[in-house]
Amino acid sequence: MKNLLKTSKIIFSLLFFLIGINMQAQNSPDKILxxxxxxxxxxxxxxxxxxxxxxxxxxxxxxxxxxxxxxxxxxxxxxxxxxxxxxxxxxxxxxxxxxxxxxxxxxxxxxxxxxxxxxxxxxxxxx
CATH class of the missing domain: 2.40.128.520 (Lipocalin)
Known part of the structure; x- marks a missing residue:
């Protein structure tokens, strides 16, 4: 059970990290567009x-x-x-x-x- 909770925390942390990177990329559009x-x-x-x-x-x-x-x-x-x-x-x-x-x-x-x-x-x- 403890391993499952630890794995879940790692997965959620990684997921939030990836979402943050994606949001940052979307906030820097090319100005020429x-x-x-x-x-x-x-x-x-x-x-x-x-x-x-x-x-x-x-x-x-x-x-x-x-x-x-x-x-x-x-x-x-x-x-x-x-x-x-x-x-x-x-x-x-x-x-x-x-x-x-x-x-x-x-x-x-x-x-x-x-x-x-x-x-x-x-x-x-x-x-």
């Missing part, structure tokens, strides 16, 4: 997790033909608020460029697209 609007406010883009990387899917747009398409794919988290190695899709032109993203504040996201020697940065805002 969620909906953002582009600089000229013509699109709403939602960042979603895709395995170990992040994609940005167009949810609202003036041109309805682009809704549901991926604006950005393959962003990899480098550190908290910093993402690299992504690809931005210039849908209308059928081209791509490399991109990175940096969260400067909780509601601002700098998206930098580079194509050869040229680069352009946009600031997106969280919705």
């Amino acid at each position: 969620g909906k953002w609007t582009n600089e000229d406010k013509t699109r709403v883009i939602e960042f979603v997790k895709n395995g170990t990387s992040y994609d940005a899917v167009i949810r609202k747009a003036e041109d309805e033909s682009v809704i549901g398409k991926k604006q950005i794919t393959g962003l990899k988290r480098q550190q908290e608020g910093s993402y690299t190695n992504g690809t931005v899709h210039i849908i209308k032109k059928g081209k791509t460029a490399s991109c990175s993203a940096q969260i400067t504040k909780d509601d601002h996201l700098n998206i930098k697209a580079s194509y050869g020697m040229m680069s352009k940065t946009q600031v997106w805002n969280r919705l």
Whole structure:
């Protein structure tokens, strides 16, 4: 009987420990996840997790033909608020460029697209 009580205490202690670890992991979400609007406010883009990387899917747009398409794919988290190695899709032109993203504040996201020697940065805002 004493062994059963001792085993039960160990199991419950381990269970509470594992639940605590799980709760801590859930309380540190990636800040990039969620909906953002582009600089000229013509699109709403939602960042979603895709395995170990992040994609940005167009949810609202003036041109309805682009809704549901991926604006950005393959962003990899480098550190908290910093993402690299992504690809931005210039849908209308059928081209791509490399991109990175940096969260400067909780509601601002700098998206930098580079194509050869040229680069352009946009600031997106969280919705």
